[in-house]
Amino acid sequence: MQNPFDTAERKAFRESVEAFVAREIAPFANEWDEAGDFPWELHRQAGALGLFGFGIDEAYGGLGFDDAFMRMDSGVTLAYTGAGGVNASLGCRNIMTGPIAKLASEEIRRAVLPEIISGREGGALAMTEPSGGSDLSRMKTRAVRDGQGWRISGEKTFITGGMKARWYVVGARTGSEGFGGISLFLVEAGSQGFNRTPIKNKMGWWASDTATLHFDDCYVPAGNQLGEEGLCLLAIMENFNFERLALASGCLGMAKRCLDDAIGWAKERETFGKPLIRHQVIRHKIADMSMRIDALEAYLRAIAWTMNEGEMPAAELAKVKVLGSTTAEFCASEAMQILGGAGYLRGQAIERIYREVKVMAIGGGSEEIMRDLAVKQMGL
C-alpha cells in the first residue's frame, strides 16, 4: 500500500537509516548481545546521522525541526534488526534531552545537549525506583536544600543506558506527597555521593547497559535543578508521549521482522511434501500477523500526522503503545511457531525479539497503566 504521508526527505532519511543499520548494526547484533556490550563509536555514528536531534534547536546540536514520521521511521528501522539492546542504549538519551532543552538553564543546555545529541556522551532518564516504577507519584528519592544546592538521597533502578551515561535527569521529591512534590535535577556521573551498579541477567536487551543508581547525599548545584520546584512531572509529560511514539514504532519494526522472517522460512521449509507456505494453517497465521501490522502502522501514521499538526494525542499514544506491544508479542509468538525448532535457537532475530517483546509491554508505561491513562485521557 502507498503511504499518503511520504515525502522525498522522509524516504531519503529512511533509506539512510536502513543502510546504516544494515552495515553497522545487523552484522554484529548477535555478537554484541552475547558480549553484553557494544562499541561507543556506534553512538557517535548514530548521532552524526541525526537520530538524536528531533525537536531540539540547532544552537544545542539538534536538528532544528521535528517530524513525527521521521521519528517513527527511524524507530521502525532500528527495531527491525532485532537488536533491541543496542537500540535501547542508543535511544535512551531521547527521553532525557527533551527535559533539558525545555527546562535547563541556557548554560547547561549549551554545555550538555550538544555532547549527548552528537553521541559523544550518553544520557539517561532516572525515574523508576526499587519500590515502584509506573506510579511515579509515590517516588521516594528525596532532595533537600543545602546552601547553594541540593542533596539527593535514594535509589533508582532499571535505568537504561545507566552504566555509561555521563548525565542523568533524575526525579526527586522536594515537597509534599503526590505528583506536585517532585522536582527534576541534572546529575553528572562522578558527582560525590553518586554510584551505579550494573543490572545483569536480564531476559533481553543484553547489549544494553542497565543500572541501579545510588544517591547518598549526592550534592547537586542549584543551577542543575531543571524547571520550577514541584512542577516537573507535569512539564515532562510531553516527553513520555514521544517515548510512547518511539516504543510503539519499535514494536512495529519488531513485528515486521517477525512476519518477514516467518514468510522467508515458510517458503523454504517443506513438510508433508510441500512448503510450509502452502499449508492453510500457516497461511492463516501470516494473514493474522499481517493484518495486525497493517493496523498498527496505519494507526501510528495517523498519530504522527496529528502530532505534526501540533496536537498531542495523549490517549491515542497510550493506546498505540498497547497495540504495539500486543502486536509485537503476537507476531513474535506466531513467527516462533512457524520457525519451529529453528526459531528456538539463540543467535537469530526471532528468538531475541520473542524475549524482548516483554520489555516493550512493561517499559515506558506498562500495558495496564497505558490502558488506564488512555481511558482517563478520553475524559472518562
Added chain:
Amino acid sequence: MKILVPVKRVVDYNVKVRVKPDQTGVDLANVKMSMNPFCEIAVEEAIRMKEKGLAEEIVVVSIGPAGAQETIRTALAMGADRGIHVTTDAIVEPLAVAKILAKIAGEESPELIILGKQAIDDDANATGQMLGALLGWPQGTFASKVEKDGDTLKVTREIDGGLQTVSFGLPAIVTTDLRLNEPRYASLPNIMKAKRKPIDAKAPEDYGVDLTPRLEVLKVAEPPKRQGGVKVETVAELVSKLKNEAGVL
C-alpha cells in the same frame, strides 16, 4: 578544482531480481532502486577531496528517468554541491552516456571526473574508458587510492596481478573500485540541506546526442540452478573426477 561525478540509479544491491516471463529483461516494477554502489564511492572520494581543500565544487550528473533525481539528491545529501539531471526514459548504453558526459564536461570544464568502474545492473565497465577516449584525457581506472600532488594525480589501480600505480596530469578521469573508500551515510541535517541545492533539468536533445542503442538484447535468462555436489572419498578420486568428468585437469 571542479569535480564532475556521474551517478547511476540502479536496482538496490540487496534486491533479488527476477527475469521477466518474456525474457526481455528483469522485472523492475516495485523494486527498490538506489545509487550504484561504485558511484557512491565516487561521490565519497570527491567529497573527501573537497574536505581536504583539493576541490571547490562537486557537480553530480545522472542520465535516466524522473526517479534519477532522487539519486542526485542522495549525492547532494552526502555533500555534493549541485546536480544536472538529463531526463530520459530510453535505454542508455555506455557510449551514449559517455557522449553526453563529454558534452557536459565541455560546458562545465571540470578538472577531474570520478565515475564508478561499473554499474551493478549491466556491469558494462565501459563508460569511464569511453569518456576518456572521447575527451582525450588520461584515465586511472579501478582506483583503490587517489592522491593529488600539485597538478599531478597519482592513482593506485587494482589489477589482476596486484596493484599498479599510474601518474598523470589533469584534467583526467578516475573510475572507482570497491576498496577506494567507505561512503558516508547521508545525515538527516544534510538531507534537509540537499533540498535547497540546485538541480538543472536537461534532456538528451540539449546535447545533441543520439541515444539509439547499438546493442540488441536477444534474451535474458536465469542462471542455471546449481546442482547438488558429490562427496569424494580420496584425493585420487577427486583428481580422477576433475580429469575425466570435469575435464579441467
